Amino acid sequence: MTPVAVPTMHVRPVSWTRLSWVSWRRARATLAAIAAVLAVIAFYLVLNGERMRSTYATHLACTPVHSASCQFAWENFRNGYSQPGLPGVILLFLPGIIGGFVGAPILARELETGTFRYAWTQGAGRMRWAIAAIVPGAVGVAVIMAGFGALVTWHNKPLLDSGITPRLHPTVFPVTGLAVAGWALVGFALGVLAGLLWRRVLPALATALAAWFGLALLAAQIRMHYLPPLTTTSLDLSGKNFGIDQWWTKSGVRVSDAAINAVLQAIGFQQPGGSGKITVNPGKADPSVDPVQYLIQHGYTQVTSYQPDSRYWTFQWIELGWLTALALALLAAAFWFLRRRPA
Amino acid sequence: MNVLQTDGLGRRYRTNWALRDCTLTIPEGNLVALVGPNGAGKSTLLNLVVGLTSPTAGGVTVLGGQPAGSRAALDGIAFVAQDMPLYRHYSVADMVHQTRNLNLSFDTAYARRRITELGIDGKRKAGKLSGGQQAQLALTLALARHPRLLVLDEPTARLDPLARHDFMATVMTAMADDGVSVLLSSHMLAELERVADYLVLISHGRVRVDDTVENLLDRHRLVTAPTTAPAPDGDWQIIEARTTPSQTHLLVRLDSSQAPLPPGCESRPVGIEELTLAYLRETPASQSPTLIGATQ
Incomplete structure (x- = not known):
């Protein structure tokens, strides 16, 4: 069978x-x-x-x-x-x-x-x-x-x-x-x-x-x-590139957001956590002061990480x-x- | 050539054996009726034969030793599944053209002629045809392939008596004209009585009967005995026993036909329908038929 x-x-x-x-x-x-x-x-x-x-x-x-x-x-x-x-x-x-x-x-x-x-x-x-x-x-x-x-x-x-x-x-x-x-x-x-x-x-x-x-x-x-993202200290990154993150350094060392906040708050600005953006505390800030320029003048460098459009x-x-x-x-x-x- | 040969064939779904220890050898040229209660494993066996399912145990070959589901097997077997699956939105002509394109050989002229004979408009959607027409279309698509084995899974279950008759007439014509072997599962016992020449009975996943109809009718008898009659000698196996106050009706299998009847017993030949019913009524507990001597 x-x-x-x-x-x-x-x-x-x-x-x-x-x-x-x-x-x-x-x-x-x-x-x-x-x-x-x-x-x-x-x-x-x-x-x-x-x-x-x-x-x-x-x-x-x-x-x-x-x-x-x-x-x-x-x-x-x-x-x-x-x-x-x-x-x-x-x-x-x-x-x-x-x-x-x-x-x-x-x-x-x-x-x-x-x-x-x-x-x-x-x-x-x-x-x-x-x-x-x-x-x-x-x-x-x-x-x-x-x-x-x-x-x-x-x-x-x-x-x-x-x-x-x-x-x-x-x-x-x-x-x-x-x-x-x-x-x-x-x-x-x-x-x-x-x-x-x-x-x-x-x-x-x-x-x-x-x-x-x-x-x-x-x-x-x-x-x-x-x-790996590129970084730049230029403040004028072309809008064609895709920004990922922004932070501040001093003497080549990254400065914490809290430290930046402390500096800014002293002159009436604040930086909400990590976004790199700086907003004005109403009524406290001197409108003639640009906070970014203020930080740069005080030895801070803004670093932006980004992916370039060419990629x-x-x-x-x-x-x-x-x-x-x-x-x-x-x-x-x-x-x-x-x-x-x-x- | 054997159109179908299985050896210890089994199919398990999870823990449940749908079919088990199925060993069959079916020569070509027969109309094989596959009967059994619902869930007995009929569809499982047919799915294994046409290659839709693969075995869990054992083996199955078709058309003289081709493995089921192989290209040669698919080419030589036409399958009409239960409820006649057709693409409902396809026109009849598209179904014909599609079936032609899915096969090496297809007799388009035959298919067209049959469809015309049936009075079906080729432009109609397959889903809009009557049940009988759908069945005939599915059968026509299968037969136009000129298969060597035609497998039909409960083809007439949903058809009215006239459509059922026409369907079986088409099958019988194809057998006569083409010499196609047919394997057919059905609950229509009366109908099988007319057409089948080989019977396979499956119950609870196991093959219970497997023989030509001629042999089966030869080897089974309906015996009416007075309840007082002594036990008969010889190799009589009781398939079914029903007792009235005065008489016992027995359906028995004779393994050697010389066995003499006890005095007072009457015997008459049995039909396929009552034979099948007797086997179907068997409970799983009494799967091995009891010798009459042992019961008394």
């Missing part, structure tokens, strides 16, 4: 050309939905970008520079466009939402509706089917979001040129350049894996988004340490690198589970 060992029959695999139709057919509705969402946001970005450019041009063209009307043109530009607002928040989450939205249903919907019993018992087999569904999805979200990141870069150019919002700013960096593709890819991979583990679309999507958000918070903490692409590559590695690890885990998981 022991099954007789028979050499495994060699059957050629189902071609990728055929499987590509299967993938296209299942992806096209998702693609249409994404296109609709991105079109709305792109429309806003183009419109807002053009308006911002014309306001910025008015400011640049204004002479004499120190006149009240030119000051007004600058305020008009800065107040109108420096706050990212709700659209900025949506942009920030978009790579995760798009990635999760594409990734989560790929395995979860098959498992939820039972169609995996059809899809995975065809001649192509489940692994080939999964590769045909997952690989184009991953490449697709990365490419689409990279294109979208380029549009955000275009939109933000006046804010960068004017030194209002540096490219390394946490609201800009992850939605532009290469990192935006990495973030979409990680959202996608989280969606795929969560879909396989949950076997239902909505919980998988929720889990993927929550995990993605946690990761984004973590990345915002570690990003500014990809390379933007280096950081983009670093972020894309680890995000891609993470996404590939998540997808590898998904394939591993998929091969072993009893249906």
Whole structure:
């Protein structure tokens, strides 16, 4: 009764050309939905970008520079466009939402509706089917979001040129350049894996988004340490660079905030803890005294640590690198589970 | 060629064995009926055969020794799962085209002809078809692959009698035309009586009956004996006993058909349905049938 060992029959695999139709057919509705969402946001970005450019041009063209009307043109530009607002928040989450939205249903919907019993018992087999569904999805979200990141870069150019919002700013960096593709890819991979583990679309999507958000918070903490920050004693750091911290030294030794406070309070100013900013104690300070100049005259040196704008692409590559590695690890885990998981 | 061979096959989910010590050898050309109570392990066995699940113990080969789930096995087996999973939002034509693209060979002409015969509009969404049409579509997609083994998991459970009849007629036609072997799990005992020529009965995760229908009918008898009758000699195994005040009704298995009946006993042949029911009624405690001599 022991099954007789028979050499495994060699059957050629189902071609990728055929499987590509299967993938296209299942992806096209998702693609249409994404296109609709991105079109709305792109429309806003183009419109807002053009308006911002014309306001910025008015400011640049204004002479004499120190006149009240030119000051007004600058305020008009800065107040109108420096706050990212709700659209900025949506942009920030978009790579995760798009990635999760594409990734989560790929395995979860098959498992939820039972169609995996059809899809995975065809001649192509489940692994080939999964590769045909997952690989184009991953490449697709990365490419689409990279294109979208380029549009955000275009939109933000006046804010960068004017030194209002540096490219390394946490609201800009992850939605532009290469990192935006990495973030979409990680959202996608989280969606795929969560879909396989949950076997239902909505919980998988929720889990993927929550995990993605946690990761984004973590990345915002570690990003500014990809390379050791530079320090400068210049008081006039270009707004394109991203300032991290500020402190005072005397004779090359760091002076504690408490000590600085003590010096400042003596002349009626105070420095709230660690921020480097100096505020006036109402009614106590002599308005003709500049506290920073006062400290400098008394032998103190202000040191600023920052990441220079020139490191933007280096950081983009670093972020894309680890995000891609993470996404590939998540997808590898998904394939591993998929091969072993009893249906 | 054996379309299915299992050796000590078992599948455990956490601590619970869904199927255990399953050893079967099923030659090609049969319509194999797989019966058993709910949760007996039927679907587990079918999932193992089509490669959706891998064994915890033992082995399973199909189509003359191909490992279940291998490319050769997938290519030669078509599976129609319970509740006919179809992509609800796909048109019938898209389902056909997709199935063509998921397989090495697919008889598109056959699929189109069948769909036309069934009066199904190719542009309709699969999810909008009636239950009978969905079942026929799922079956058509499976048969257009011209498989060597067709595996059906309770295909007629949700169908009305007419749709059920049409479905089984399609299966029988494919068996006659294509020589496809069929492995079918079902609760429809009356229906199996007409079509099955091989019976596998699973209960509590173990194979209880595994033989051709012909052999089974040959080896089982319904015996009516007066309660006062002496115990019969020979290798009689009682599958089921029911006692009325004056008579005992026994369903017995004859391991050697020469065993003589005790005086006063009447014997008649048994049908597949009552035979199956008798085995299904067995409680797990009495899994090894008791010899009649031992009970009296």
